[in-house]
Amino acid sequence: MAQKQAMTAFLDVSASLSGRRWIGPDPAIERAAEAVAQESRLPLAVARILATRGVAPADAQTFLDPRLRDLLPDPLTLRDMAIAAGRIALAATARQRIAIFADYDVDGGASAALLLDWFRQQGHDATLYIPDRIDEGYGPNAPAIAALAANHDLIICVDCGTLSHEALAAAGPTDVVVLDHHQGGETLPPALAVVNPNRADEDGSLGHLCAAGVVFLTLVHANRLLRAEGRPQPDLIGLLDLVALATVADVAPLVGVNRAFVRQGLVVMARRDRPGLAALSDVARLDSAPTAFHLGFLLGPRINAGGRVGRADLGALCLSTRDPHQAARLATELDELNRDRRAIEAAVREEALAQVDARGPSDSLAWAAGDGWHPGVVGIVAARVKEAKDLPSVVIGVERGIGKGSARSVAGVDLGRAIQRLAAEGLLLKGGGHAMAAGLTVEEQAIPAAMARLSELLSREMATRSGAGELRISGLLDPAGADVELLHLLERAGPFGQAAPAPRFAFAEQLIDSASTMGDSHLRLRFRSPGSPPLEAVAWGAMSGPLGPALLAAKGRRFHLAGKLELSQWGGRERVRLRLDDAAPA
Numbered sequence: 001m002a003q004k005q006a007m008t009a010f011l012d013v014s015a016s017l018s019g020r021r022w023i024g025p026d027p028a029i030e031r032a033a034e035a036v037a038q039e040s041r042l043p044l045a046v047a048r049i050l051a052t053r054g055v056a057p058a059d060a061q062t063f064l065d066p067r068l069r070d071l072l073p074d075p076l077t078l079r080d081m082a083i084a085a086g087r088i089a090l091a092a093t094a095r096q097r098i099a100i101f102a103d104y105d106v107d108g109g110a111s112a113a114l115l116l117d118w119f120r121q122q123g124h125d126a127t128l129y130i131p132d133r134i135d136e137g138y139g140p141n142a143p144a145i146a147a148l149a150a151n152h153d154l155i156i157c158v159d160c161g162t163l164s165h166e167a168l169a170a171a172g173p174t175d176v177v178v179l180d181h182h183q184g185g186e187t188l189p190p191a192l193a194v195v196n197p198n199r200a201d202e203d204g205s206l207g208h209l210c211a212a213g214v215v216f217l218t219l220v221h222a223n224r225l226l227r228a229e230g231r232p233q234p235d236l237i238g239l240l241d242l243v244a245l246a247t248v249a250d251v252a253p254l255v256g257v258n259r260a261f262v263r264q265g266l267v268v269m270a271r272r273d274r275p276g277l278a279a280l281s282d283v284a285r286l287d288s289a290p291t292a293f294h295l296g297f298l299l300g301p302r303i304n305a306g307g308r309v310g311r312a313d314l315g316a317l318c319l320s321t322r323d324p325h326q327a328a329r330l331a332t333e334l335d336e337l338n339r340d341r342r343a344i345e346a347a348v349r350e351e352a353l354a355q356v357d358a359r360g361p362s363d364s365l366a367w368a369a370g371d372g373w374h375p376g377v378v379g380i381v382a383a384r385v386k387e388a389k390d391l392p393s394v395v396i397g398v399e400r401g402i403g404k405g406s407a408r409s410v411a412g413v414d415l416g417r418a419i420q421r422l423a424a425e426g427l428l429l430k431g432g433g434h435a436m437a438a439g440l441t442v443e444e445q446a447i448p449a450a451m452a453r454l455s456e457l458l459s460r461e462m463a464t465r466s467g468a469g470e471l472r473i474s475g476l477l478d479p480a481g482a483d484v485e486l487l488h489l490l491e492r493a494g495p496f497g498q499a500a501p502a503p504r505f506a507f508a509e510q511l512i513d514s515a516s517t518m519g520d521s522h523l524r525l526r527f528r529s530p531g532s533p534p535l536e537a538v539a540w541g542a543m544s545g546p547l548g549p550a551l552l553a554a555k556g557r558r559f560h561l562a563g564k565l566e567l568s569q570w571g572g573r574e575r576v577r578l579r580l581d582d583a584a585p586a
Helices: 002-007 027-040 044-052 057-064 081-093 106-120 142-149 165-169 211-228 237-249 257-270 275-283 292-309 314-320 324-359 378-389 415-424 444-463 484-492 547-552
Strands: 021-023 098-102 127-129 154-158 175-179 193-195 366-371 393-399 402-408 430-433 437-443 470-472 505-518 522-528 535-539 558-570 573-585
Touching (some): 044 057, 081 211, 098 142, 106 154, 106 211, 127 314, 142 154, 211 237, 211 257, 237 257, 257 292, 275 324, 292 324, 292 378, 324 393, 366 378, 402 444, 415 430, 484 573, 535 558, 547 573
Parallel strands (some): 021 470, 366 393
Antiparallel strands (some): 393 402, 402 437, 505 522, 505 558
16 A cells, blocks of 8 residues: 555646656655654654654654764774874974865865864964866876975865875875865875775765865864863864855765754854855845855855866965955955856856757766866856756866866766776776766767766666656645744754755645746746635746746646745745745646
8 A cells, every 4th residue: 555655646746847757755754754743743844854864753852953062973983083183283283384285166165264264273374275277177286286395394185185196196205184075096195194984995984074074073183182282272163164165065965964064054154253254145145044055056156166267266265364355355256257157157058958969868877078168167067967967967178189077966876986987997087076076087089988988887876766757745735834933943954955855845736826937037926725825936947948937827727836945035024935846737
């Protein structure tokens, strides 16, 4: 009976306006949710989230209020941690010359800012070095490392370095510490310490950490060492805004300690103590308390813009400055670069999608390559292709016979491991990353063969992947029940993001009161049940597909609607609206 129920389309929607089959909650999850609701007296909508996460009824309140001290792992569970933290603490107390070599994305910039802030709290400055995306590419390179080694006693590589054997050898006798999270190879680079939960000899239990999370754990142990020597320790709680930003922007799973990092980091960020984040929030017109959505879609892209189409170190400088005037200037520059990035991205996206369509259907990979495509936008275009095709996607920009590309994966498919294997097989000049995102460098003539082999490697995982063409529904809700109180309870069950999706509710047989367009591609509508007050919904980008036009002509008709609830601010008051994902005629 349970199997039959699980196979039945939710609300009998087997083909929605966007062509998806609606799948309701698993019967076992429903039973567990009812048990959580009965014991905890939480609304069933909230209890379902806890049941989905495997939270027992007795642990409900603890889950809703995650505390960092309860969830923080012992840093020493990571290999080389004692060596790395000890060397960093020594460099600070002995006033040695320190260089920080960081990746140019949000995770790298936030990781660098964490260290810069920690050293600065002890009255000590460190040198920041972020490679140019176009001239130097991702990760350490031998000339840069050699130059830093000539003038520094310690080089700390953050969000990079695990696969940089040749580059780190250029450091000579200068100590190098690597704090990273990208998948490692069979051998480690020549460094004093490599702290990486995704090293080949780690058990993977902390593999969900981004680089900033690894840096934070390292500083936790460094603080312990300072405390043991009777020295004052920098404030680590005040650094959690950076860890939260990196965790969300790097699409790290919001599970375990990552939940606490983001929840408590958002509280720190709301205080607006960090000039760079305050200035970025202002240019992004963020006028409410920050959420995980804001980190991923408003702040993250602006910080990334410097590394994509501008100066690589702008994001890290903005995050680490303590000068409000410099922060305002850097935030404005990043905002302008983000506008430029969007224009470049739109042109490359159009060409890439046309190329994917012309190549024909695939069950395992979508890829595109083009001459002159800006290397700073291939990653975000790969993400857009992935969203459009629901396939692992690779986008490569070619310049003078060399292609530099980025790859983005779908849930359940480890793209980083496959690309690392391509590099080991000699089909790529270099490549690596993690499960959801990776980078690669390849000779132009080798691109077709490399992509064919990648498709072959991914085909088995894609064949066993479930959920394609489906829309998961958490449960039914009535507009009358979608109030501010429920939203605040749902927020306590978050934050939501990678590996912790926000609940998606279905509203059955809703009467469409009104519908209108916003801009060129968005839709706004109001709907209601009999006897209930109307609820507003926004469908972003709906006019570019079948959803928007169908609902625009739907006034006075009934539809099943599905989407995620969110709080909006209007006239100083909070109100609930639905971020509409899909609809089907009732």
